[in-house]
Amino acid sequence: MSVLTRLTGGYGPGRKGAGARKTVTFGDASEVKGSPSWSLFSLLFVALVWWWIKRGPDPIINDRTFPSMRQTWDAFFELVDRGYRRVGLWDHTWASLWRVLKGLVYGVVVGVPVGFAMGLSNRLRGIFDPIVELLRPVPPLALLPLFIVWFGIGEGSKVNLLFFAAVWIMVIAARAGVLGVRGSKVHAAYSLGANRWQILRYVILPNALPDIFTGMRVALGVCWGTLVAAELTGTTTGLGAMIFAASKFFRMDIVVVSIITIGVIGVAMDLIMRFLERRLIPWRGKG
Amino acid sequence: MKDLSVEGLGMVYELPKGGSVEALHDVSFDLEAGRLLTLLGPSGCGKTTLLNIIAGFLTPTSGSVTLGGDPIAGPGQERGMVFQQGALFEWQNVAQNVAFGPRMNRKKRSETNELVEDLLSTVGLQGFGDKAVYELSGGMQQRVALARCLANDPEVILMDEPLGALDALTREKMQSLILKLWQETGKTIVLVTHSVEEALYLGDRLFVMAPRPGRIEREYELPFAANGLHVDPREMKASPEFIEKREELLSLIWEMEEQIMGHEGGMA
Numbered sequence A: 001m002s003v004l005t006r007l008t009g010g011y012g013p014g015r016k017g018a019g020a021r022k023t024v025t026f027g028d029a030s031e032v033k034g035s036p037s038w039s040l041f042s043l044l045f046v047a048l049v050w051w052w053i054k055r056g057p058d059p060i061i062n063d064r065t066f067p068s069m070r071q072t073w074d075a076f077f078e079l080v081d082r083g084y085r086r087v088g089l090w091d092h093t094w095a096s097l098w099r100v101l102k103g104l105v106y107g108v109v110v111g112v113p114v115g116f117a118m119g120l121s122n123r124l125r126g127i128f129d130p131i132v133e134l135l136r137p138v139p140p141l142a143l144l145p146l147f148i149v150w151f152g153i154g155e156g157s158k159v160n161l162l163f164f165a166a167v168w169i170m171v172i173a174a175r176a177g178v179l180g181v182r183g184s185k186v187h188a189a190y191s192l193g194a195n196r197w198q199i200l201r202y203v204i205l206p207n208a209l210p211d212i213f214t215g216m217r218v219a220l221g222v223c224w225g226t227l228v229a230a231e232l233t234g235t236t237t238g239l240g241a242m243i244f245a246a247s248k249f250f251r252m253d254i255v256v257v258s259i260i261t262i263g264v265i266g267v268a269m270d271l272i273m274r275f276l277e278r279r280l281i282p283w284r285g286k287g
Numbered sequence B: 001m002k003d004l005s006v007e008g009l010g011m012v013y014e015l016p017k018g019g020s021v022e023a024l025h026d027v028s029f030d031l032e033a034g035r036l037l038t039l040l041g042p043s044g045c046g047k048t049t050l051l052n053i054i055a056g057f058l059t060p061t062s063g064s065v066t067l068g069g070d071p072i073a074g075p076g077q078e079r080g081m082v083f084q085q086g087a088l089f090e091w092q093n094v095a096q097n098v099a100f101g102p103r104m105n106r107k108k109r110s111e112t113n114e115l116v117e118d119l120l121s122t123v124g125l126q127g128f129g130d131k132a133v134y135e136l137s138g139g140m141q142q143r144v145a146l147a148r149c150l151a152n153d154p155e156v157i158l159m160d161e162p163l164g165a166l167d168a169l170t171r172e173k174m175q176s177l178i179l180k181l182w183q184e185t186g187k188t189i190v191l192v193t194h195s196v197e198e199a200l201y202l203g204d205r206l207f208v209m210a211p212r213p214g215r216i217e218r219e220y221e222l223p224f225a226a227n228g229l230h231v232d233p234r235e236m237k238a239s240p241e242f243i244e245k246r247e248e249l250l251s252l253i254w255e256m257e258e259q260i261m262g263h264e265g266g267m268a
């Protein structure tokens, strides 16, 4: 379903899909498609609660604790126009995004070959297995103190931390992609005259791409979440840094704008990845 | 043209929990070039194992296979393989799938394109070259698999229940296609099937195999495949000679199944 039909609502209340002819719909997962009009409703409800807790001259929650919608709106335009401490909202956002992209790219570049090696060779599987299994469950932020000592308090420690967050996910995804290749496809390729390199390039790699892509989507989300926490120290740019600086001066309006930006970017990244996935690997799940 | 020779083939699988299965026991036969051999038998009698050994995917525990006198040690493109389903490359379109072999051999692109066009029309898929394979029906996918296999011009084509996943009507059409390809190309074909009718109709030689241990129980020389394209297939399958052979084979296989059931009942 395209983003457009999702937003304009093919299945809102009053409109019925194929389910109109089914007698059993409760428990039929294919009939649960989400409903844009109800999504709009829930957003309006959040806005209503927000308005209600800040209503009147003496609101339930004061401005030091949570800003009003109006303040947040104004803060947003202030941030876009003049920025916070002379750094614009987009510059902060871009600084964060750039770190995430770098971490993700390094994670893919290292993780995919390691995952392939683990899926293709007993010896390499044996060598990498304990390392991967031991380091994978470690929350990246637990390593931040070490990384600051090793790579400096600035960019180095942040990008390396994101690399760490991404790489295990990519290793596991690539390994799963290799292990998922059907034996008959590999056999067919050998019988058609392919050598080992060609099997890797023309069978195993394309077969693993859907899993690798899923890994990238997960890694992107994890990196984004890790980054904002990592930016709370050692940098003056990035959405996390902006939150931290603003909170020291009780600029809750700026904090809230940052939080909303983080959420919206997260959703946007996932939508872009899904779009790319449909474009680049239309064969997903069709094997 | 090369003859296929199988000598004293034995295959024992060691089971991970201990014990072993004798999937093939002393299987020997010679298959002259250009013949179509069908293998028929209840599941577990080693048909897939035999085919995988000839294809070079498995090394037998004992015995040997030679093609034109050369021993088989691994997979090679003089022995093409057609699987039941799911062996096409879904990331490539129909034409790319068919072109896979020539491409791996770094053949000239223009020649390959021509060959692909030819093969697609041979299997009745002209104009389908840029379709995705997952957009095709099961029967059409098997046509692609046949064309892909033919693209490398193999000496022998091995087919492991190639029509097993198709509905009855599609199956009959595909049987005629296989006969046509066999007669036009003169290739040696070894085809595994579960269907007695298919084994009779397609096989110009037929082995009935039996399990525990997997072996060749009986051999037949059959007249039907040679005439298959000149006579209406329905008529042929309804002819007295065909029906007589069919009943003979069915009762043979029933007997076998009964023995297997008895065996399993005895174990329980």
Ligand SMILES: Nc1ncnc2c1ncn2[C@@H]1O[C@H](COP(=O)(O)OP(=O)(O)O)[C@@H](O)[C@H]1O
Pocket (backbone or CB within 6 Å): B013, B014, B015, B021, B022, B023, B042, B043, B044, B045, B046, B047, B048, B049, B050, B214
């Ligand atoms: N990889 C394997 N490991 C252990 N046993 C196997 C293996 N492959 C096949 N077998 C056993 O060998 C026998 C023959 O199998 P197979 O060649 O697949 O028979 P068919 O294709 O005729 O059904 C069966 O009993 C089967 O369980």
Ligand SMILES: [Mg+2]
Pocket (backbone or CB within 6 Å): B047, B048, B049
């Ligand atoms: Mg089998």
